[in-house]
Amino acid sequence: xxxxxxxxxxxxxxxxxxxxxxxxxxxxxxxxxxxxxxxxxxxxxxxxxxxxxxxxxxxxxxxxxxxxxxxxxxxxxxxxxxxxxxxxxxxxxxxxxxxxxxxxxxxxxxxxxxxxxxxxxxxxxxxxxxxxxxxxxxxxxxxxxxxxxxxxxxxxxxxxxxxxxxxxxxx
Numbered sequence: 001x002x003x004x005x006x007x008x009x010x011x012x013x014x015x016x017x018x019x020x021x022x023x024x025x026x027x028x029x030x031x032x033x034x035x036x037x038x039x040x041x042x043x044x045x046x047x048x049x050x051x052x053x054x055x056x057x058x059x060x061x062x063x064x065x066x067x068x069x070x071x072x073x074x075x076x077x078x079x080x081x082x083x084x085x086x087x088x089x090x091x092x093x094x095x096x097x098x099x100x101x102x103x104x105x106x107x108x109x110x111x112x113x114x115x116x117x118x119x120x121x122x123x124x125x126x127x128x129x130x131x132x133x134x135x136x137x138x139x140x141x142x143x144x145x146x147x148x149x150x151x152x153x154x155x156x157x158x159x160x161x162x163x164x165x166x167x168x169x170x171x
Contacts (some may be wrong), residue, residue: 004153009070009079013086016066020087021094027055028095032102032110039112046090063087064150066157080159081152088151092143096136103132 004010031037037048039105066087067080076082103110110116125131 007082009074009076009082010086012070012073012079013083013151014064014090016062016069016083017087017090019096020062020066021045021091021098024055024059024091024095025098028102033106036109037113039117040085040114042114044115045156059091060154063154064158064161066084066151067155068161070155071162077159081156084151084153084155086146086151087155087160088147088149089132089144091151092140092147096140096143099136100133104129 005014031051041048043049043052063084067084070079070083071077073079107129110132116128116132119135120128120131123131
């Protein structure tokens with residue numbers, strides 16, 4: 001563990017992942033608690049699809065920036081992907097924790113969401129709270145590797161940007 005956290009690129013990725021997760025947590029609280037969707041509105045409605053796409057685009061840009069920052073601070077050519085993977089894993093775990101907290105602290109609001117009501121009705125579960133919590137935790141099986149791969153790929157792109165800029169600048 002000491003060797004893992006001793007790597008400056010991984011530390012940079014963890015710190016940047018914490019910052020990104022905090023920004024996403026603010027977005028989650030605003031969209032779920034402060035300005036909740038109506039009981040008949042679905043996540044597949046056009047305005048929510050646009051919001052999700054914008055969130056994914058911003059997240060992608062931030063993960064490229066994580067790789068760029070890590071590569072600029074380290075001579076290691078793999079600094080960008082390492083930082084991206086670390087940030088992705090941190091974001092996956094913290095985002096799951098944020099959703100678990102929001103779903104339980106504001107269960108009266110969350111339980112009115114159309115998509116959650118429909119999925120719960122089709123699930124056969126007897127407790128909506130248990131259903132939401134278990135499916136959220138089960139999502140880690142997909143979310144952690146997915147964000148690690150996406151973070152590593154985007155971190156690699158960010159890590160390659162300084163080299164591409166230098167190549168372009170030299171005749």
